[in-house]
Amino acid sequence: xxxxxxxxxxxxxxxxxxxxxxxxxxxxxxxxxxxxxxxxxxxxxxxxxxxxxxxxxxxxxxxxxxxxxxxxxxxxxxxxxxxxxxxxxxxxxxxxxxxxxxxxxxxxxxxxxxxxxxxxxxxxxxxxxxxxxxxxxxxxxxxxxxxxxxxxxxxxxxxxxxxxxxxxxxxxxxxxxxxxxxxxxxxxxxxxxxxxxxxxxxxxxxxxxxxxxxxxxxxxxxxxxxxxxxxxxxxxxxxxxxxxxxxxxxxxxxxxxxxxxxxxxxxxxxxxxx
Amino acid sequence: xxxxxxxxxxxxxxxxxxxxxxxxxxxxxxxxxxxxxxxxxxxxxxxxxxxxxxxxxxxxxxxxxxxxxxxxxxxxxxxxxxxxxxxxxxxxxxxxxxxxxxxxxxxxxxxxxxxxxxxxxxxxxxxxxxxxxxxxxxxxxxxxxxxxxxxxxxxxxxxxxxxxxxxxxxxxxxxxxxxxxxxxxxxxxxxxxxxxxxxxxxxxxxxxxxxxxxxxxxxxxxxxxxxxxxxxxxxxxxxxxxxxxxxxxxxxxxxxxxxxxxxxxxxxxxxxxxxxxxxxxxxxxxxxxx
Numbered sequence: 151x152x153x154x155x156x157x158x159x160x161x162x163x164x165x166x167x168x169x170x171x172x173x174x175x176x177x178x179x180x181x182x183x184x185x186x187x188x189x190x191x192x193x194x195x196x197x198x199x200x201x202x203x204x205x206x207x208x209x210x211x212x213x214x215x216x217x218x219x220x221x222x223x224x225x226x227x228x229x230x231x232x233x234x235x236x237x238x239x240x241x242x243x244x245x246x247x248x249x250x251x252x253x254x255x256x257x258x259x260x261x262x263x264x265x266x267x268x269x270x271x272x273x274x275x276x277x278x279x280x281x282x283x284x285x286x287x288x289x290x291x292x293x294x295x296x297x298x299x300x301x302x303x304x305x306x307x308x309x310x311x312x313x314x315x316x317x318x319x320x321x322x323x324x325x326x327x328x329x330x331x332x333x334x335x336x337x338x339x340x341x342x343x344x345x346x347x348x349x350x351x352x353x354x355x356x357x358x359x360x361x362x363x364x365x366x367x368x369x370x371x372x373x374x375x376x377x378x379x380x381x382x383x384x385x386x387x388x389x390x391x392x393x394x395x396x397x398x399x400x401x402x403x404x405x406x407x408x409x410x411x412x413x414x415x416x417x418x419x420x421x422x423x424x
Numbered sequence: 425x426x427x428x429x430x431x432x433x434x435x436x437x438x439x440x441x442x443x444x445x446x447x448x449x450x451x452x453x454x455x456x457x458x459x460x461x462x463x464x465x466x467x468x469x470x471x472x473x474x475x476x477x478x479x480x481x482x483x484x485x486x487x488x489x490x491x492x493x494x495x496x497x498x499x500x501x502x503x504x505x506x507x508x509x510x511x512x513x514x515x516x517x518x519x520x521x522x523x524x525x526x527x528x529x530x531x532x533x534x535x536x537x538x539x540x541x542x543x544x545x546x547x548x549x550x551x552x553x554x555x556x557x558x559x560x561x562x563x564x565x566x567x568x569x570x571x572x573x574x575x576x577x578x579x580x581x582x583x584x585x586x587x588x589x590x591x592x593x594x595x596x597x598x599x600x601x602x603x604x605x606x607x608x609x610x611x612x613x614x615x616x617x618x619x620x621x622x623x624x625x626x627x628x629x630x631x632x633x634x635x636x637x638x639x640x641x642x643x644x645x646x647x648x649x650x651x652x653x654x655x656x657x658x659x660x661x662x663x664x665x666x667x668x669x670x671x672x673x674x675x676x677x678x679x680x681x682x683x684x685x686x687x688x689x690x691x692x693x694x695x696x697x698x699x700x701x702x703x704x705x706x707x708x709x710x711x712x713x714x
Contacts, residue, residue: 157619161517165529168514168594171587172536175547178557182550190550192560232443239439244426251440254447260641262648262692264665266451268685272461272678273454276471296450299443350538357540359651373542380546380655389550392543400535407531 176396183389190384201386202394208387214375221287221362221371222355225294229351232295233302234344240303241310259300267293267364274365290366294355301354302347309343342413349406353399462683469676479679483687489667493691496664499578500646503585507642508635510586511593516627519601530598537591545584545655552580552656576658584652589645593638600634601627629707636703640696647692664688 182190186198205211236255239248258266274289317339321331337344359373366374372395376388429436465474483489518526536544551557552575559572574580604627612622628635650665659666668688671681 158521161513161521164510164513165517165522165525168510168590169529169532172533172590174551175544175587176536176539178551179543179547181557191553191555192557232446235439236443239436239443242426243429243436243439245429245431245433245436251444254452255443258447258451260644260696262645262665262688264648264650264668265685265689268668268672268681269454269458270450271672272682273450273457275678276457276461279471292450295446299446353538357538359540359542360648373540376540376542376546377651380542380549384546384549388543388546392540392547395543396539399539403531403535403538407527411527 176392179389179392180396181389182386183393185386185389188386190386190389201390205387205390205394210370210375211387211391214370214372217287217366217369218356218371218373221290221294221366222352224291225298225355226348226352228291229295229298229355230302230344230347232299233306233347233351234340236299236303237306237310237343240307255303256300258296259304263297263358263360264364266297267361270296270361271364285365285367287366287369290362290369290371293361293365294358297358297361298351298354302351305347305350306340306343309340309346313339342410345409346406349402353402356395356399458682458685461679462686464679466677466679471678479683482680483683489684489687492662492667493664493687495661496647496688497691497695499582499585499663500643503582503589503646504639504643506582506586507590507593508597508639510590511597511638512635514594515598515601515631516623518598519604526598533591533594541588541651542655544587545651548580548584548587548656549575552583575656576660578657578661581653581657581661581663584656585646585649588649588652589642592641592645596638596641597631597634600631600637604630632703632707636699640699643699644692644696647688 182194183201184197184199185194186196186200187194240252240255270289270293271285274285274292278284278289318331318335321335322328326334357373358371359377362371363374363377370378372391376391379385379388431437461471462479463475463477465472465476465478518529522529549556553559554573554575556575562572574583608630609622609626612626613619617625648665650663650669653659653661653663653666662670664684665688668681668684671677671684
């Protein structure tokens with residue numbers, strides 16, 4: 151065994167410090183969500199749930215919540231579906247122009263979100279000018295799909311990477327049709343990846359600011375609702391909103407991790423049992 | 425392992441065509457449209473199809489635009505350097521020292537990454553504010569009345585940028601380090617290499633592609649931020665994205681916005697190619713195959 155040195159303290163310390171850094175604003179928001187004061191300054195005079203009440207009484211909040219749910223729900227399903235298709239085309243097949251296909255479907259990830267939003271906004275403005283409509287939630291859905299699909303592809307590809315093709319071949323040899331192989335062998339094996347892609351996509355869309363901001367027209371989602379609010383002045387309802395939305399997000403992420411780990415264990419277990 | 429397919433194959437068409445359609449219609453065409461729009465003009469808040477170079481001559485003659493582009497490049501470079509420098513030890517620690525905790529730490533990082541950036545940025549404002557948590561804590565620690573004023577400065581903007589972009593660097597670098605064969609490092613130890621030497625000659629070169637990828641990702645994404653400069657920087661030193669936003673919203677000048685967007689995209693692409701080239705040569709010089 152090697153001697154323990156300063157490095158063995160400094161390296162773990164860096165991880166701790168980074169975690170503290172990541173959770174400073176999150177903890178600050180949760181802390182301030184319980185203030186009773188109108189002003190968000192330290193020290194907090196008294197604790198209360200007053201601002202949760204104020205938030206829940208705000209109609210704009212409910213509108214934004216509804217829009218966020220629709221936007222995230224639709225874009226998640228579409229982006230993950232496209233991501234699943236894309237992952238097959240990325241990894242399972244080889245064909246002419248494969249590299250071009252990969253570049254095209256990965257490029258939006260390398261785009262600053264605002265530019266992606268602006269570029270699409272220009273196109274939608276011209277398009278809606280011809281069609282006589284205006285950008286709204288529907289154009290934000292398209293924007294989110296273009297932005298999130300590359301993430302979904304990458305996540306599903308990671309799951310597909312260790313895929314054992316012989317299982318499919320065995321099913322085929324046993325007389326299964328192509329569709330049966332897909333439904334009973336391929337998709338169940340890919341399920342942990344698909345599931346994490348779904349959750350990841352949902353949260354990316356739910357928390358997205360730049361693309362929604364550019365493309366949603368007059369419809370507001372939670373991030374743009376908060377942005378337009380804090381641009382005018384800070385109010386204690388935003389920390390309350392943060393605390394309310396952080397909790398379910400954390401639960402979702404932990405669930406994904408548990409499922410992913412269980413799947414990994416099963417895979418290793420299967421191998422050793424052979 | 426990959427199956428050879430021709431474009432006539434149904435499965436290949438099914439898996440590629442929907443994506444090609446979506447990405448062509450809503451990514452490639454918009455890019456082309458942006459280029460086309462930069463040659464048009466604006467009259468009475470309406471687009472007029474004039475086809476001239478008026479916007480471009482305006483863009484190239486205004487020093488103001490280029491100084492903002494320069495500042496954006498500077499901020500993006502600093503943010504990239506900081507993110508990579510912070511992510512390196514963290515990723516290395518997760519892979520070599522804290523394997524047991526790595527999954528849990530990653531869950532925490534993913535959560536911080538996926539929550540609403542507007543709210544997190546607002547959280548920073550509350551923390552850094554003159555009468556915020558940080559100054560309150562400094563006072564308790566006896567560092568006294570000298571309230572630290574960091575909010576609404578380029579420094580605060582930088583904190584926000586590093587905060588929002590650091591996860592990208594951590595993910596890519598940790599991934600490339602995790603895939604490094606541990607046995608190679610152990611072999612180096614066995615043949616008498618010091619820890620420092622093993623790190624320099626085995627771990628870093630093998631993780632190099634991940635480090636470059638993380639850096640490139642952070643750099644490109646940091647070119648387009650306007651939330652942090654506006655909310656944390658107080659709008660005193662705007663960056664390129666703010667300029668683009670204003671040209672659309674305040675000045676309602678689409679062609680100008682389109683032209684500035686293109687300038688930023690080109691700057692990003694050129695730096696990407698430059699970084700990629702440099703990284704490639706640096707790696708080759710050290711005898712690493714890329």
